[in-house]
Amino acid sequence: MSVNTTIQSSASEASHGADNGAKTFRYQMVAFGLIAAFIIIAPQFLYPVFVMKLLCFALFAAAFNLMLGFGGLLSFGHAAFFGGAGYAAGHAAKIWGMPPEVSILFAVFVTVVLGTLFGFLAIKSRGIYFAMITLSFAQMVYFYALQSPVTGGEDGLQSIPRNHLFGLFDMSSDQNFYWMVAAIFALGFYILYRVVHSPFGEVLRGIRENEPRMISLGYEVQRYKLLTFVISAAVSGMAGGTKAMVFHLASLVDVHWTMSGEVVLMTLIGGMGTIFGPIVGAAVIVAMQNYLANLGPLVLIIQGGVFIICVLTFRKGIVGVIASWLKVRL
Amino acid sequence: MTPMSDNLLKDPSEAVATDALLNISGLQGWYGESHVLHNINLTVKKGELVTLLGRNGAGKTTTLKAIMGLLKARSGSIKFGDAELINKPAREIARLGIGYVPDSRGIFGSLSVMENLLLPPKIADGGFELSAIYELFPNLKERLDSYGNKLSGGEQQMLSIARILRTGARFILLDEPTEGLAPVIIQQIGHTVRRLKAAGYTILMVEQNFHFARKLADRHYIVQEGQVVDEFHNNEIEANLEKIQGYLGI
Amino acid sequence: MFELLGIPPQALFGQVLLGLINGSFYAVLSLGLAVIFGLLNIINFAHGALYMMGAFVSWILLKFLGVPFWFALALSPLIVGACGVLIERTMLRPLHELDHLYSLLLTFGLTLVITGVFQYSYGVSGKPYPIPDILSGGVNLGFMYLPKYRAFIIVMSMLICFSTWFLIEKTRLGAYLRAATENPEMVSAFGINVPILVTLTYGFGVALAAFAGVLAAPIYSVNPVMGNDLIIVVFAVIVIGGMGSILGAIISGFSLGLVEGLTKVFYPEASTTIIFIIMALVLLFKPSGIFGREA
Numbered sequence: 001m002s003v004n005t006t007i008q009s010s011a012s013e014a015s016h017g018a019d020n021g022a023k024t025f026r027y028q029m030v031a032f033g034l035i036a037a038f039i040i041i042a043p044q045f046l047y048p049v050f051v052m053k054l055l056c057f058a059l060f061a062a063a064f065n066l067m068l069g070f071g072g073l074l075s076f077g078h079a080a081f082f083g084g085a086g087y088a089a090g091h092a093a094k095i096w097g098m099p100p101e102v103s104i105l106f107a108v109f110v111t112v113v114l115g116t117l118f119g120f121l122a123i124k125s126r127g128i129y130f131a132m133i134t135l136s137f138a139q140m141v142y143f144y145a146l147q148s149p150v151t152g153g154e155d156g157l158q159s160i161p162r163n164h165l166f167g168l169f170d171m172s173s174d175q176n177f178y179w180m181v182a183a184i185f186a187l188g189f190y191i192l193y194r195v196v197h198s199p200f201g202e203v204l205r206g207i208r209e210n211e212p213r214m215i216s217l218g219y220e221v222q223r224y225k226l227l228t229f230v231i232s233a234a235v236s237g238m239a240g241g242t243k244a245m246v247f248h249l250a251s252l253v254d255v256h257w258t259m260s261g262e263v264v265l266m267t268l269i270g271g272m273g274t275i276f277g278p279i280v281g282a283a284v285i286v287a288m289q290n291y292l293a294n295l296g297p298l299v300l301i302i303q304g305g306v307f308i309i310c311v312l313t314f315r316k317g318i319v320g321v322i323a324s325w326l327k328v329r330l
Numbered sequence: 331m332t333p334m335s336d337n338l339l340k341d342p343s344e345a346v347a348t349d350a351l352l353n354i355s356g357l358q359g360w361y362g363e364s365h366v367l368h369n370i371n372l373t374v375k376k377g378e379l380v381t382l383l384g385r386n387g388a389g390k391t392t393t394l395k396a397i398m399g400l401l402k403a404r405s406g407s408i409k410f411g412d413a414e415l416i417n418k419p420a421r422e423i424a425r426l427g428i429g430y431v432p433d434s435r436g437i438f439g440s441l442s443v444m445e446n447l448l449l450p451p452k453i454a455d456g457g458f459e460l461s462a463i464y465e466l467f468p469n470l471k472e473r474l475d476s477y478g479n480k481l482s483g484g485e486q487q488m489l490s491i492a493r494i495l496r497t498g499a500r501f502i503l504l505d506e507p508t509e510g511l512a513p514v515i516i517q518q519i520g521h522t523v524r525r526l527k528a529a530g531y532t533i534l535m536v537e538q539n540f541h542f543a544r545k546l547a548d549r550h551y552i553v554q555e556g557q558v559v560d561e562f563h564n565n566e567i568e569a570n571l572e573k574i575q576g577y578l579g580i
Numbered sequence: 581m582f583e584l585l586g587i588p589p590q591a592l593f594g595q596v597l598l599g600l601i602n603g604s605f606y607a608v609l610s611l612g613l614a615v616i617f618g619l620l621n622i623i624n625f626a627h628g629a630l631y632m633m634g635a636f637v638s639w640i641l642l643k644f645l646g647v648p649f650w651f652a653l654a655l656s657p658l659i660v661g662a663c664g665v666l667i668e669r670t671m672l673r674p675l676h677e678l679d680h681l682y683s684l685l686l687t688f689g690l691t692l693v694i695t696g697v698f699q700y701s702y703g704v705s706g707k708p709y710p711i712p713d714i715l716s717g718g719v720n721l722g723f724m725y726l727p728k729y730r731a732f733i734i735v736m737s738m739l740i741c742f743s744t745w746f747l748i749e750k751t752r753l754g755a756y757l758r759a760a761t762e763n764p765e766m767v768s769a770f771g772i773n774v775p776i777l778v779t780l781t782y783g784f785g786v787a788l789a790a791f792a793g794v795l796a797a798p799i800y801s802v803n804p805v806m807g808n809d810l811i812i813v814v815f816a817v818i819v820i821g822g823m824g825s826i827l828g829a830i831i832s833g834f835s836l837g838l839v840e841g842l843t844k845v846f847y848p849e850a851s852t853t854i855i856f857i858i859m860a861l862v863l864l865f866k867p868s869g870i871f872g873r874e875a
Binding site for chain 3: 398399400419420421422424425430432436438439440441445448449450451453497
């Protein structure tokens with residue numbers, strides 16, 4: 001049974017019944033509502049920085065899931081986009097003094113270029129090969145970040161300023177920046193949602209389920225995969241650039257392969273073929289890391305253990321199980 | 331004399347021949363969701379050569395796979411001597427003395443002919459010694475160092491049979507031995523099969539080539555849509571030729 | 581003494597030696613990965629962690645049981661190989677029918693667990709492991725100084741690579757392996773227990789990683805993350821060599837180590853990424869790798 005059939009079985013269970021499209025829509029709206037409510041209420045009882053971190057990772061995981069859950073392509077190198085965007089946005093904000101929206105746009109531009117380059121070469125291969133090749137490219141980015149004076153090496157890029165949004169609004173206060181981050185998350189997530197629920201998304205699903213068939217139908221499969229890769233990279237870049245500004249820091253941790261592994265774990269726990277899964281998965285992992293931060297290497301063991309248990313017994317993920325149970329597509 | 335076909339309408343367990351080496355009753359099989367074998371009933375006596383005839387997709391190869399344990403989802407009963415095969419894995423079934431010659435021939439391209447020949451372990455005494463194999467298949471002897479993927483179709487077929495003979499298996503499942511082969515080679519294979527039968531081997535053969543089958547077999551089963559629908563002794567062929575041709579669409 | 585392109589010979593040959601040593605590790609690790617990938621069709625992400633485990637077990641054997649290097653060279657691979665057998669039997673076998681990406685994810689999770697366990701138990705600092713007396717010191721060859729232990733590493737690696745190649749290509753057991761790689765169904769129809777063959781093969785590949793770890797212990801400090809960055813380079817090596825190819829793994833491993841060493845002499849900034857760059861080039865022109873079979 002392939003990754004595809006795990007995703008398919010959730011989906012096909014969802015499409016039984018004539019009004020299941022309507023039911024799906026209702027539950028998706030509920031999910032949107034819950035997320036919106038959380039974003040609005042959360043700063044009341046959680047630290048804004050924590051919630052911002054959560055939103056950035058949620059967006060990152062959702063962008064990653066576009067490739068894995070919907071494209072069927074496991075990239076093990078997404079840290080290159082997430083972390084690389086952090087350096088790019090940080091550079092724009094700190095060295096060039098750009099306002100935050102420009103810095104993040106610049107970060108997205110950089111990840112689009114990187115994504116196109118890496119994607120073009122990696123797309124030539126499939127499955128495990130693809131995973132390993134993306135890992136290698138990300139490692140190149142890591143070594144560049146480690147050695148280049150531009151990125152600050154081991155120290156990273158520190159004291160990144162947030163500057164003024166549109167040149168007008170001071171983003172240095174966490175309260176203010178929170179709403180910008182929320183807006184970025186909403187925009188990025190909306191883009192992903194629209195891509196998935198579009199004709200493009202249908203073709204992508206077709207490619208994931210039966211690539212030879214799509215080729216024989218005349219679709220330029222490689223172009224679709226590349227475009228998916230670039231979109232995924234770009235939105236990851238949105239998330240990464242924003243995160244660097246949340247913490248005023250871009251560092252090697254964000255381009256290390258363990259970051260690539262973490263986003264895989266988030267997607268796996270949340271539910272691979274689902275739209276809302278990565279958000280839940282990101283919340284779980286970020287929260288877990290937060291509360292276990294002082295346990296040192298135990299965190300590694302726990303994360304690894306969760307990985308293993310998920311792969312062996314819980315492949316549908318949290319949202320996947322919920323969606324199955326409700327018989328909708330989440 | 332009542333036609334053999336009438337016997338099929340009776341309860342199969344009544345008709346169990348006491349010297350049946352293989353006895354299949356109520357065999358059902360699935361490829362994933364697809365229900366491919368609906369109700370296979372057949373017997374093979376020791377020393378017999380029995381063929382499964384039928385059109386493409388009837389379920390003949392699937393039946394052989396089910397016997398060999400290569401069809402994972404199956405139910406019913408497959409008795410080989412005293413042993414019930416229905417839940418056994420392929421490796422145990424092989425060790426009971428059944429040899430499988432698949433329609434794809436199953437020759438390993440990355441191994442030499444010699445390595446292919448020696449690969450299946452001996453599972454019983456009485457198998458052919460290498461010298462006897464070379465005598466039966468002289469052209470294999472010349473090709474011992476060639477790699478499997480360099481052999482012609484006929485040579486692969488010979489090798490596929492030869493390596494089973496070395497193991498000591500006495501019951502052979504032979505799937506479409508003549509498929510895609512030139513008439514001259516087909517004759518050679520017919521020769522070989524006849525010699526094996528004379529040596530006391532029991533053979534269950536799937537064949538599309540009816541003319542090849544009727545020269546060798548003792549009995550024939552007609553398989554249609556996953557079921558055994560008819561049965562003929564070789565000496566009943568003439569009398570039922572039109573009917574058989576109707577079944578096979580020839 | 582002559583100079584080559586402005587580089588004094590000691591420096592040049594010193595780097596060549598270093599390159600060959602790195603190449604030795606790349607080769608042995610790639611070999612283990614190739615053996616596992618050939619039969620199981622999975623990428624053993626945990627290979628780096630198991631290499632580390634091999635080094636650590638030899639250190640533990642020495643420190644707590646006084647077991648010297650020469651016994652550790654045999655014992656550590658056996659112990660770690662046994663762990664590999666356990667891993668395959670309990671965690672990888674259930675995933676065998678599924679998409680092989682799940683196995684990759686599982687072995688990734690294993691990497692985290694194994695690294696975490698050793699980090700938790702022994703901290704991050706490197707543990708010293710002495711070079712065995714008989715191999716300490718070196719030989720002055722005139723154009724360079726050759727440390728005995730380093731030469732030993734290269735020789736042992738070549739020996740183990742050749743032995744493995746011989747085992748797979750020229751023996752009956754190797755024939756079972758090659759046949760099962762090609763058509764496992766047919767092999768089981770002959771009466772061979774393919775699942776056990778698979779489990780033992782994984783164990784063997786893991787043992788190879790542990791063997792490299794023991795070799796590494798005296799010259800690299802034994803620490804929990806010693807395998808992690810290494811394994812990513814090894815992945816690139818097997819992409820370059822071709823994923824299923826035993827010979828490809830060995831040749832690529834040694835050659836790329838050499839290339840990396842030479843790069844360090846003539847263009848040091850690129851030395852950490854040269855292998856990845858070569859991988860990118862190979863992908864452009866021959867995606868299945870230099871010696872690879874088509875995917």
